[in-house]
Amino acid sequence: MIDDITTAVITALSGLSGLSGVAVVAAYDNSKNVEDSNGKIVIVNASSEVMSSLANGKPMAWRVNLNISSETHCEADKNGAIRKGMSAAIFAWMKSLTSLTVTGYRLDGVLDVAEGETGQSGENYATRACTGTLIISSTT
Amino acid sequence: MTTSFGVTSTGGYGILQSLSETGTPEIAEARAATGKVHEMKAYSVTKEATAEGIFDGDSIAEPGTQLAVGSVTGLITNIQTNETNTDFKRVSVTVQKKDTATLSAYS
Numbered sequence: 001m002i003d004d005i006t007t008a009v010i011t012a013l014s015g016l017s018g019l020s021g022v023a024v025v026a027a028y029d030n031s032k033n034v035e036d037s038n039g040k041i042v043i044v045n046a047s048s049e050v051m052s053s054l055a056n057g058k059p060m061a062w063r064v065n066l067n068i069s070s071e072t073h074c075e076a077d078k079n080g081a082i083r084k085g086m087s088a089a090i091f092a093w094m095k096s097l098t099s100l101t102v103t104g105y106r107l108d109g110v111l112d113v114a115e116g117e118t119g120q121s122g123e124n125y126a127t128r129a130c131t132g133t134l135i136i137s138s139t140t
Numbered sequence: 141m142t143t144s145f146g147v148t149s150t151g152g153y154g155i156l157q158s159l160s161e162t163g164t165p166e167i168a169e170a171r172a173a174t175g176k177v178h179e180m181k182a183y184s185v186t187k188e189a190t191a192e193g194i195f196d197g198d199s200i201a202e203p204g205t206q207l208a209v210g211s212v213t214g215l216i217t218n219i220q221t222n223e224t225n226t227d228f229k230r231v232s233v234t235v236q237k238k239d240t241a242t243l244s245a246y247s
Contacts, residue, residue, distance in 0.1 A: 052194060052228060055147035055156040061228070111226060 001105065005064050005136065006046045008102045013042060013068070018089025034125055039073030040082055042090065051135060061108065064134040066094070071127040080118065083128055090130040091115055100134070109135035151209035152191025153198045153231045159191040161210050187212045188236045195221065195229040204246025209235045215243055 006026045013024045023037035027045035034041040045067040052061040070086035077083055091113065100107040116129040147156040164186045170179040189212035201207055203216050214237030223229045237243065 052155075052157075057146045060155065108228070 001062070001102075001136070002046050002048050002064065004102045004105070005048075005100070005134070006044055008100050009044050009046070009066065009068070012097075012100065013044070013090065013093065016089050016093055018085055018092070022086060034071050034073070034121075039076040040086065041071050042086060043069045043071065045069070048136070059138075061135060061137040063111075064136050066132050066134060067129050068094075068131070069127045069129045071121055071125050074124055074126055077126070080126065083118070083126060087115060087128045087130055094130060094132045097134075100136075102136070104138065104140050106137050106139050107134060108137050111135065149191075149210040151189070151207070152193055152233050153200055154193025154196045156191055156193045157230070159189065159210050161187070161189040161212060163187050184239055186236060186238045187214065188217075188234060189214070190218075190232065190234040192230060192232040195231045198231075200231060200233075202246065206243050206245050207233065207235050209233065212237055213243070215245065 010024050010026060013019055019042060021038070022040050022042055023032055024042040024044065025032050027043050032041070046064055048062040048064045050059040051063045052059070054060050068090050070083050070090065072080070072083040072086070094110065094113045097107070097110050111133040113132040114130070116131060118126055118128045121127040147159050149159045152159065165182040166184040168181045168183055169177045172178045189209035191209045200219065200221070201216060203219055205216050206213065207216050212235055214235035216233055217236045218234040220232045221229060222232070
């Protein structure tokens, strides 16, 4: 389930005008990194925890914790404007999110959308995370 | 050894999260001159059941309506819905029946 959610998030983010020309990848995807993505990349990391269960104890809804990092090259983005734009686009998307297409699951709500501090990533890159929690229910 | 996991009883509303049943007798006591209880007589028993569920679109009855919750078929003495901005809407209902009373719904 979590990989399906990640894929849906990547698909949605990839279509944002604010992320035009930016590679959006899953955290587990090592086929592309910031160095071969024109110095800017968005990394989607997700995990889930059970929120509610059926009468028999089997889970029916999850909190999906998203951590979406915007990473840019410090030289190419000296004042951080590119990274700020990427992060703002992600924040706005998450804040207004009302549906996500994932077979067998439904988006019921969005909680705790927030932006993190800017931090260093390796020697040459800076990153800022946008975090949020999706409430995902099984439809089967 | 027979154990039971989860909510196996039925009744109430929504996706059941918990269901509890209680039985409470009313007991008359006769005390001796010393104050010690000499005799106890149970003369009435109230059975009550409460179920809490995640609301799933069920049509919810009015208070005073007859409803079965678990093994208790009684009149609804309390019904409550809760909505918060961090959880699913929940509905809790309590029914009660005393002895073998005939149940007449509120009208």
